[in-house]
Amino acid sequence: MEKKLNLEQEKIDRARQAAGTIARGVVEEITPRTTVAVERTILRLLGVDGVDVAEIPLPNVVVEKIQEAQALPCGVAHWMGRAILATGKSPQEIAREVADGNLNIMDQPLYSDEDIRRALEPHVREGLEWIRDQRRRREKFLETLGTGPKPLLYVIVATGDIYEDVIQAKSAAEQGADIVAVIRSTAQSLLDYVPYGATREGFGGTFATQENFRIMRQGLDEIGEEVGRYIYLVNYCSGLAMPEIAAMGALERLDMMLNDAMYGILFRDINMKRTFIDQHFSRMINGYAGIIINTGEDNYLTTADPYEAAHTVLASQFINEQLGLRSGLKDEQLGLGHAFELDPEKEDGFLLEVAQAQMAREIFPRAPLKYMPPTRHMTGDIFKTHLVDGMFNLAGVVTGQEIQLLGMLTEAIHTPHIHDRSLAIDNARYIMNNARHLGDEISFKPGGKVQKRAQQVLDEAVEMLEKIADLGLPRAISEGWFGGISRSPQGGKGLSGVVEKEENYFNPFMEEMASEREGSSRAD
Amino acid sequence: MEKKLNLEQEKIDRARQAAGTIARGVVEEITPRTTVAVERTILRLLGVDGVDVAEIPLPNVVVEKIQEAQALPCGVAHWMGRAILATGKSPQEIAREVADGNLNIMDQPLYSDEDIRRALEPHVREGLEWIRDQRRRREKFLETLGTGPKPLLYVIVATGDIYEDVIQAKSAAEQGADIVAVIRSTAQSLLDYVPYGATREGFGGTFATQENFRIMRQGLDEIGEEVGRYIYLVNYCSGLAMPEIAAMGALERLDMMLNDAMYGILFRDINMKRTFIDQHFSRMINGYAGIIINTGEDNYLTTADPYEAAHTVLASQFINEQLGLRSGLKDEQLGLGHAFELDPEKEDGFLLEVAQAQMAREIFPRAPLKYMPPTRHMTGDIFKTHLVDGMFNLAGVVTGQEIQLLGMLTEAIHTPHIHDRSLAIDNARYIMNNARHLGDEISFKPGGKVQKRAQQVLDEAVEMLEKIADLGLPRAISEGWFGGISRSPQGGKGLSGVVEKEENYFNPFMEEMASEREGSSRAD
């Protein structure tokens, strides 16, 4: 890729270094701790699924029992291993019996750590094997069917009813969509569990459940075969059940996950510690499953001024990158987010948008950048919105974005209807085809508006990151440096789910994943 | 203006030279002839207006009388001059008496040419004075009110009812339109006269009448004061009454006129000779009145393939330029036409459009180029059309066009409704503002798709023009070189209105205009 912005490599290096320091600080916070969500995730990966009579998911039932006994610092794996050894049953059978009141998981004979690990081993292997199979299946599909040209066209479905979602998703794929995300119901991110089964009633989106994942995956595989393109499936790996969703996604072959290091903190007021721990394990799972994560920098521009706050997007991309690499994600899995959110009334706004997008492209050359459409300044003027979406699509193709989340002409009105999506896809296909090689064709005036803007944003990001490296990320977040939202380390939801590990704590999946992977070269 | 296409000046010069040769050939054809329309125009400029009992315009009544007597070769001025001398009445009074049967214009005493000229002189002076006044009034408005930023936004009104047209035009001006064209009814171009009075019933447009001009001019002056911008008024100076409309436009202060050297021949099957003669005098009037002409090269792309025929547009622009300069128009009055008509499904079509538009800009640096919107590939998909119009607007601002005729989202459906125009203006304002200086910012890869396309089109135009310079324009037209339409020199409507001048023929306005103007430097 040709460099067009005359950015100083030295500044990029400085920014990356500062972000590395920041990430190291976060990892230090994470290592000695676990969370209820992480523990539930271990159970899920061991094969525990289903709900009890009160509709409470079995992973929650088991973890709550252990937490009530204040025994979570040893980790759920410890207790489950003991139960397996004692009963000879599978984790799922054990969990069911715990839920039915037939087994007290806290009241199991003691075994050596070695025995416990050995007892878990076949279940751990089975879980990981399943994920690796899904990964291979995806690779096979990509080989045989392939994907559309870049930028890939990403659309959302959000009817609230998984069966309607499938119809809408298949229609979208027939129109040319490459990626389908099922948006979650408004309520879900604050649930400290994952709902169960197929669901038909959500608000502003559809619940993320393992069964819903399965139903949609099957639908997309079907239509993918028909249209001769592999259709990526996306969901939200965030909220209080973040790592569980990572596990479900890995098991059901999702391909991308919205999975940001700070989104929950800022936009859902989830406790910071909780989030950092959860996101780390989530990302390990995503990394292992070959899932591309989508980070959420776009969101800053919905609450902060998109012009003034442009550098916070870049700074956050660096942080997400450094944290991601440290969780075992590869560069190719880092779908760093950014957005086209400047006021359409701004003179030369398009130049500034192109500057920002091109800058991201040059600074993160291997990342499958995810480019988010205009939302905040969109009104119910569907004609205008369609047009602004067109300029966004143009910026996307000109700057070589990889993942283009398509704007909808009804952005300010409702979650997309079937034809909204079709019009959006037609918009993108037209613009991207009609200006396919424009990016190869043009260069920017040295010292012109585009170059200057990119340089300025980089400068500001370097400054911001170096300050944060000094202060630490929690302090920066407390002071509202991202999205203009301030959150304190002790505030927010879910702190009670954070647990200090005991010495004998272990997470067999984390260990196995870490040992299997080669540390990404850039992580130190 | 920065040159971006690496065009060879030598080729541009060759093209211009060949076009000069072609234009000389045409002028030779014109000089010894006049037409009924030219003669009626002289009467109009002498102040003749109104209709007889059968609704036939007085200029027609008088000219027909003279033609019946086969006395037109002397020119209407000759006969009118004699009548003035004989009766002491004004041309209007004389015309009225002729119509009423009270005066036989053929039966007037003989006077010397000198006397005749002297008799006409005050009327000629009055006509020209009025036109110069209008011109000064326009200049005054432009000084005090000014215009919008370039490209100027040009919209059409076409309700068929002049009073509805005024509402629509004023609404458009309030939304941001700079230029309003009143489209003519389908039937008008083949009428060998100009209808009279305010009209409220047209099809696909509104009749061009002097009263309609006046009504719309007044409306635009009113709204122009309100919005603080001078609003240009446009009509169609073409068809069988072409020069009469030029006169009416000069008298009523129109600002632009669609006035092409070949449009009538090709698209209305009007006889070639007739058209060449009529356009020459029309353009002299337009030139004198400070009116900007709009040529019609865009039309070729509605019948010929827009990709293959791109060079015919450029060739025709050269011809229109050379003919225009020879009729006394200044470079600044040559609104040479071109269009954004490639199939939107064409890969990199936008690059080719930009190449063509930029090429026109560089080759005709002083001409107020008129850029026409996508029409032929537009369907009833109003959302798509709006978007393609947006890309057209982008091409316009990036390549520094001066006059942007806005595409309408309902192009394939109906002549514009009030909100169609509003949406189109909003489209243009957004795109042009949002990418205002993009043109200054970018350059094109040497030897890339954009440069190559422009060079290829120029090469083909040079070749075409040099061949036409050999063959002569009539032969090229007969062979269908423009718009894929072939017309023979003896075919088409209106040939019977062509008259060989006698020796004592004179056209006092033509003489006066020619002597007043300084020949444009580039005309030889």
Added chain:
Amino acid sequence: MQIDEKRIRAYGDTFNDGIVQVSFSLPVEHGPKGDEAARILAGQMGLEDAEVAFSRDLGQSFSFYIVYGRCPAYVDLTQIQVSQVEVEAMDYYEINRFIEERIGRPLVVVGACTGTDAHTVGLDAIMNMKGYAGEYGLERYPQFHAYNLGSQVPNADLISRAVEVEADVILVSQVVTQKNVHLENLTNLVELLEAEGLREKFLLIVGGPRISHEMALELGFDAGFGPGTLPPEVATYVAQEIYRRQRSDSGKPGQ
């Protein structure tokens, strides 16, 4: 999801939600009162829960509205009969062979854009050598003698030319439809033909972007062809229809 074909409603994102989008202008000042007027008007179109998603001042005391609402009306799909020209797909070679073998002589076709209509591209697409969308036009068919009279042809001229060349078929193109000028034009042609007792001599066909077969029949034409028509569709229809008439009438039309 089982669809009830007898009760098809509009669909946004849930079956039978009935969502429709409507836009229009009103000669009313922009403001809350205008919004309310727009909502009421949408209500009179039967929309429930109508909401003005956007409104815009148009100046001159006009305003524009974009409204979304739920339309309770439904359509019975089982009752819909679309009258369309019924043609079995034949290609260039089949058509020529069909005419040669079954009719035994080339067919004469006269076409024109009538009245003040000068949009020749559509008619040319059907008639000219080069044709349209990769399909040859009638001029190229050995079994058609095609006369394309071009644009702005008065109905009377078209008829006299058709008589003169002993045409089997008259093709008319109408593109401009403002103030229903095409309907007047087409009706006038049929009336002229009938007045001269010539209506039955010709297969009378009209085409254009706003023409449907149904409308053509109503106007007294034999067939109508809409947007996207390809030359072989017209050629097939002509060949088959003339053959059919020949057989059933036992007399040849157009002669």
Added chain:
Amino acid sequence: MQIDEKRIRAYGDTFNDGIVQVSFSLPVEHGPKGDEAARILAGQMGLEDAEVAFSRDLGQSFSFYIVYGRCPAYVDLTQIQVSQVEVEAMDYYEINRFIEERIGRPLVVVGACTGTDAHTVGLDAIMNMKGYAGEYGLERYPQFHAYNLGSQVPNADLISRAVEVEADVILVSQVVTQKNVHLENLTNLVELLEAEGLREKFLLIVGGPRISHEMALELGFDAGFGPGTLPPEVATYVAQEIYRRQRSDSGKPGQ
């Protein structure tokens, strides 16, 4: 052109032409039958001369239509009453002075995005220091004590907080409206307040992009504010309304 205010019809390019544009999808295969179904549906919306200007295949046996037609319905403008919060424009300084002079103590305001709604930008625009569109938010007013509880606040929490801080005013923001979740949420709040006998203690205000004053009144709120609301509009309304109630009730609300 004299407009009859009693019979306002849609306008395209001629008075009373009634032109409207409609678009929707149908669960029907794309094709002539679908087009006809769309035309019929438009007919049932009362459109005359309805024509399908465009249709598009959506796959999965769905199709999309763009229809133009003439709507004969009209609106009587003289009968339209828009209920809007009536506020004389006061500015920041006037409002503070008004409260100080006429009410004599700062007003306490509690605001939240309730239920599962996390769209804080609208509420922040009204409440936060920096405000919106150049106007300060309530937090900046010396005569308001403003508590912004943020997003996803359960109705019960909002109420107990309002009681705790002895609020005069409760501000609720609702942005997500899919499946009418906002209506449920808002109704539930009013019911809870009434159940606890607290409804009269607070001035109850709702805002959001799909909120209108009329709807707010129907739901049992005191006022509703829609898109584009500016902080001083809300502040003025609050100040004047509390003053009015104080005077007429001779008892202070919210105390």
